[in-house]
Amino acid sequence: MTKSLHDLLQQDDFTRRHLGPNDAEIGVMLGELGVSSLDELTETTLPERIRFDGDLKVGPAVPEAKALADLRALAQRNRVARNFIGTGYYGTHTPPVILRNILENPGWYTAYTPYQAEISQGRLEMLLNFQQVVMDLTGLPVANASLLDEATAAAEGMTLAKRSAKSRGNVFVVSSDVHPQTLDVIRTRAEYFGFEIVVGDAQAEVAAHDAFGVLLQYPGTHGDVRDPRVVIEAAHAKGALVVVASDLLALTVLTPPGELGADIVVGSAQRFGVPMGFGGPHAAFFACRDEFKRSMPGRVIGVSKDTRGRTALRMAMQTREQHIRREKATSNICTAQALLANMAAAFAVYHGPEGVRTIGERVTRLTAILAAALRDAGVNVNDTFFDTLSFEGDADAIRERALARNVNLRYEGGRITLSLDETTTPDDVADLAEILTGKRADVSALDARAASGLPEALRRRSAYLTHPVFNTHHSEHAMLRYLKLLENRDYSLTHGMIPLGSCTMKLNATTEMIPVTWPEFANIHPFAPKDQTEGYAAMIAELEGWLADITGYDAVSMQPNSGAQGEYAGLLVIRKYHEARGEGHRDVCLIPSSAHGTNPASAAMMGMQVVVVKTDDQGNIDLADLTAKAEQHQERLAALMITYPSTHGVYEEHVTDVCDVVHRFGGQVYMDGANMNAQVGVAKPGLIGSDVSHLNLHKTFAIPHGGGGPGMGPIGVKAHLAPYLPNHAVRPVSGSTTGAVSAAPYGSGAILPISYLYVRMLGSAGLKKATQVAILNANYVAKRLAGHFPVLYTGRNGRVAHECIIDVRPLKAATGVTEEDIAKRLMDYGFHAPTMSFPVPGTLMIEPTESEPKEELDRFVDAMLSVRREIREIEDGLMRAEDSALRHAPHTQDDLVTADWERAYSREQAVFPTRHQRAMKYWPAVNRVDNVYGDRNFFCSCPPTEEYAEFEFSQ
Template identity: 60%
Template sequence: MPFTPTTYRPYDFANRRHIGPSPEEMAEMFKVVGVDSLDQLIDETVPKSIRQADPLEFGKPLSERELIWHMRQVAKKNDVFSTMIGQGYYGTTTPPAIQRNILENPAWYTAYTPYQPEISQGRLEALLNYQTMVSDLTGLPVANASLLDEATAAAEAMAMAQRMSKSKSMSFFVDENCHPQNIEVMKTRAEPLGIEVIVGAPDDLDATAVFGAIFQYPGTYGHVRDFTAEMDALHENKALGIVIADPMALLLLKEPGAMGADIAVGNTQRFGVPMGAGGPHAAYMACRDQLKRSMPGRIVGVSIDSHGDKAYRLSLQTREQHIRREKATSNVCTAQALLAVMASFYAVFHGPEGLKAIAQRIHRKTVRLAKGLEAAGFSVQPDVYFDTITVDVGPMQGLIIEAAAARKINVRKVGDTKIGLSVDETTRSAVIEKVWAAFGITRQDDPDDIEYRIPEANARESDYLTHPIFHLNRAETEMMRYMRRLADRDLALDRAMIPLGSCTMKLNAAVEMMPITWHEFSNIHPYAPAEQLAGYAQVVEELSEILCQATGYDAMSMQPNSGAQGEYAGLLTIAAYHKANGDAHRNICLIPVSAHGTNPASAQMCGMKVVVVKSAENGDVDVEDFRAKAEAAGDNLAACMITYPSTHGVFEETVREVCEITHQYGGQVYLDGANLNAMVGLSKPGEIGSDVSHLNLHKTFAIPHGGGGPGMGPIGVKAHLEPYLPGNPLGGDIAGPVSAAPNGSASILLISYAYCLAMGGAGLTQATKVAILNANYIAKRLEGAYDVLFKGGKGRVAHECILDTRPYADSAHVSVDDIAKRLMDSGFHAPTMSWPVAGTLMIEPTESETKAELDRFITAMLSIRDEIAAIEKGDMDPVNNPLKNAPHTVNDLVAEWDRPYSREQACFPPGSFRVDKYWPPIGRVDNVHGDRNLICTCPPLEDYAEAAE
């Protein structure tokens, strides 16, 4: 048989691995959509007025083999030392069972935020375990499901104290022993809110002059002190007390709740989550019960389902930013769910005895280190410490730092004469001996009596982690099965399409995920010397160049570690620019009514006044209303915030006009990057008039959602804004920092970097085009069964479409909730519900979904429409029907059946798999019951036993 050449390229990652529909399937889709080619569809969808002139090009795309080799070369440029820098980041050991079964498991890392609790029970239980762990360790009754990092958690606590304190002061006391990055981020947050930050020694606290105070525990230089007296003084003056507490130290030290603290915050990084040059890590917050309704972030609560059985759900603030808009108490949109899950499993894996043993070993090793230094005549402070000591070495400081570095150990430079040393779980005896050697100490013997340096007055007396979940049989078989049971309760991207509008739940390829767990990337401190971070520097530099080329901006800051943080950083950059130009009075921000809820929340956090702009009937920004409000703002116009393509899934023709009006009145244009998945390679925000955007790397650039985090929201700016980008978290720059680490959650930048290298410019452009194709294919196939609310001038949608389900509330008493829950029976996560228009569904299929999966979803949606029609005709009971009773569980299937429809119709609707059927573990959750009876720690063990059976 003669050789026949083929156009198939087996290593073409973009077209054979990432992009779902094959060329043959796309040809079939063209016929349905009514075009001859992908380019014709794009020409009918994306206005020529915003199209970029040149193709996106930045080098040949790499095969998976080539990509792994390249990433190995980059990794080698990092030089991993034993770290004793401390300062909030510590070496830790991730149990292999957690690394393999959680961090590297797509069942956990591809899940979405658990807004649909019926298909999120696994990660909700894991997050409830996390909350219970935090509540126990801090001694405070209510904890949230995590925040972004310790510094931003401290800033959130400061703002929370200002809202809840009955003091009329606008001054806030910050312990000078807080980690420097915590102090700097609090200063950044305080300024636009009009809060005066007073940094000083705890002994100098004037409780009569502040609304609150915050203390680091242990202090950044190792000090351990009891803050009970300070808490009493604050309470006497109607002020609130906050403690930033290290959870590892709380295993041995008196807890914040026992001191009378109102709020505790901190970072659970050292509970099995690698440093990763800064993140991602799960920060925590806990508080007194009276403050719980003001707590930012997500709170998992316990409710009941339609059968009266226990069910977990997100409680209280779940949609605060969308409901309260600029009156929201925080712009925190999500959490660090995947990392919180890891930390919670670390606690389950070790249990209280194991955790305490780890903490005791850390402390004993610190005492051993200190006694060796003291025996050699060095002055070691403080007297009471947990894992950190400070040594006064006078003029020898530089020599000792160099000697330690020569032995591949990083120590901390403190002032001009001192050295800080922090011990962690990974510190070996050999490292301690090398530190002694760097100090010029030659010794063979250990100090004789390694006593504890924690006096009884500072020691913890209360129990913790008493719930049976932390006392499971710790055989790895049992742990592995528990992790699997929880994962099986959830519906993640590894099982089905998650067609959420604006959330871009696309493929997170395994080859992109692999490097984050490599030693050279994961075990490095964010404040290690720059020469040790050369690999990360290359990633940041090259990824920034790619993103600048894709967006038309001139500079990037990788510091914001979530989309909401990116919004905030972008507006701070604009505010700093105005201030530098003598326009500090500019404080009005124009925001369309359809904008993401975090937009107005971010604006108010920057001290801006939100003015809402109307939408036209077709969903576009009402340009005349925008013009009128810009004119009314005049010299006070600071910015506008727009989303492009628009939130309703259309490329608006007037976007350049909106930008021009803003600039005419001296404002700056912030373009929300949530929908960039419809623009990359086709249109550049920086070329259509925008001055700054945040980019959701966890959406467009393939970082996984992780069940509600991690995320990264770097900002791109035009050249005139570059000097005002977020500054160094250790201070000294024009602008203040917004996150704890220089490059935010640096380790997950590797994912976006790898994604871009594997796709290449042409691949990224093709991904954008296919995302638009997939959305138009769904819109066309569902046309007639559902009304597609918004379309462009030529009848096309962008990367997402909005289906109007409001008519069925009247015709059949079927709500958008009913449709969402019924989709679960077919094995799908619901699209975005009731946003930006109440009673609608926003669908975004992304480019990585195959035609087969799109068709399965369409089949499910058409079947639901048929069931609605049956109710409308009177052929189906209006109350007792598959939509109202959805989702259907295995218990429903085997229970006595008295419903006017069959088990077959209930549990195996069109679109569902039979062999690989996903079974929702619970019936519909009662949200009202959950909010009225808030329980946010683990319920009794018998509930777990019942679930296991």
């Protein structure tokens, strides 16, 4: 039979490529669940009161080739200028070997946060390299594995200073030469901590106030390189701590702040090979003195041992403090910028100390030549500088000449500032001189006499990047092999399913990823003139409209650059709303006991009092307890934070009643978007009754996790909250008086094309079907496992949402086998483990997502059933838990070849538990890591060469 054109065009539908099971497999799986269609599954799973039965307004699905072509047309509406705006964002050359083998490589960008250390050794090593780069260049002994951006890192520095300083004062002094976006975020963060921000001459303000901390910029935002020692000594004399915002490239030639007495150093690693990308994503860095290491925010990679006593890497214990301390947490950081930190570290590995020093020296030499040209023309520029010059002039005339030459400078009234970077050439310098003075510079002649802008007393004399890893891989061939070696030590979606509950590790389609490195997206400065960013503006506006429709909200802010940042922004909007109505005293936040740890941490950061609401035996919010506490705190009730479907993976029946109760007592409802993958097209938070949600674009909308970041957490709000969305001091994005929550106006703008294409290529029908298949896959897995591992919580008709929790506690009580034993044993079967002990200790939370095929679901279930048989041997007394493969897992290649195998089980059972492993074996890089040893022996820098040599890590 001849197929119609319509049928033929359907074969080009992206939906069938995104979804794992085909229609025939979907039919088989539906049959297992006793339903005949995806719509019937939806109707019998979701409460009727929350179901959305209409059609989304996204429109029809667009084939991949057309979607990519249309986005290319949008991208070409951006104009890539020669950017000398600086202000923390600079042109850079991404070495092609790093571009292709990290940024564009799914082996790196589809991995998850390295909570399972044994299958994360590759990115853990590169993140450890990143920490070493930061420690070496800042001159401080401890660094973390990245934060979201420089401005929020400075805000974290402020809060660390408050809780660690001897001074009991409440003033935080900010030097007047700090980047304006950093000051904006500092002001926003300080408001609900109750800190007083004083901006001005740092030395004078420290003398005049009882400050707990000081923030300096080194070099300053307008280029001056001031010696901070006098301010640091004065601050220390008064019991205050000093935070220095700096620049890694500048620190290749300037004395590091740690050597000058700084307590905390923050900044951005963007100019180590990461494109500007309209503001992100970029890896911020955070380093501090040793005595503050247990209070340092973010993730820290530490060195430990495995069960064979060999060096093994892991995330150190304080890196998830928000999950442990909850409302007592000092930070809500969850997402880092691991992929970008890996790129920055690889940049340092590839170039080595001489290479990065050469780049730094070249930048500052070109700046000195330009300064000489300007001085020759009578222009009064700053005396000291690394890469930035500033002067007073006719800004309008200069702007006109600059734009005619496709050049962007920074203008503040009559002040003109320009920053050079790695991409600047001698021809650029000659052009700049002509634009600014009317006379083209003779660069060679000026080079012979131009004076350096580096103060002699602040020239760097200490060595850096001395570890062998930074002095080995300088040829492209060697670097390629090093990157491949590390990639092979990691588990990613290229190997198999990552069934992590609450994390939504779905397909990150290649088509979605391609535009990220287009110059029209990658090489745009976040503060470029608006007429140069029309493509970004059009794409973002369309994506905001789609997200508003998908969520049932009225407005969206793209600024938050992580889920936790979205939580913070959502609560900020709620507080601003209450204040505008004369109810600023409302500061109580109700949070269910099952909530993700970032929820109470975010509330605490907003100066809210957290009141915990009970959950019932079925895992639902206890409506009676909620009502009693809402009524008890009705005069101060600000908000309720909930997740839907619940953190327990169930569509709670009375969620609309929950929202009604909170509204009745004057509060607003914040719905965490972590589980939005179970709502798109079938329910809408705004229609359920919530007022604001954040959306994890790195979950529901296909931005890859990148081994622990990047992420994006935009918020959607109802109309009454829209006037209070975050704004931005440098590039306003709304008429709101609310301050910025991130350094860039649109957060990590360069990764928004991923979600844009995801939505456009699926279209209204595809988005709904993706959600329905996610629900189908989770229920299929739950049904197959239910007779062997009890499913802890279910909703109507015994169904789960898009994830399920299996209870290991009865087995643990009977045999001693723990959820960790099962997690590690699954590595031997070629799987990343499900989420362990969250939200319920002693459980595993499984989320297969819609993009896993039935074959992979069955492989996972078969692995779990095989593990169950191994546990049964212990139950039956045939094996002791401590002698079992479960307790010794994961197994490595060394276990296969060890001469003295004296285990109670065979080598074959250890490493080839099923036939699948013989055909496609993934080998964990190390045996089980000793977490206790790592916590007791805190060590977060590159180990000595002889320890690396065992694994050929860097040889």
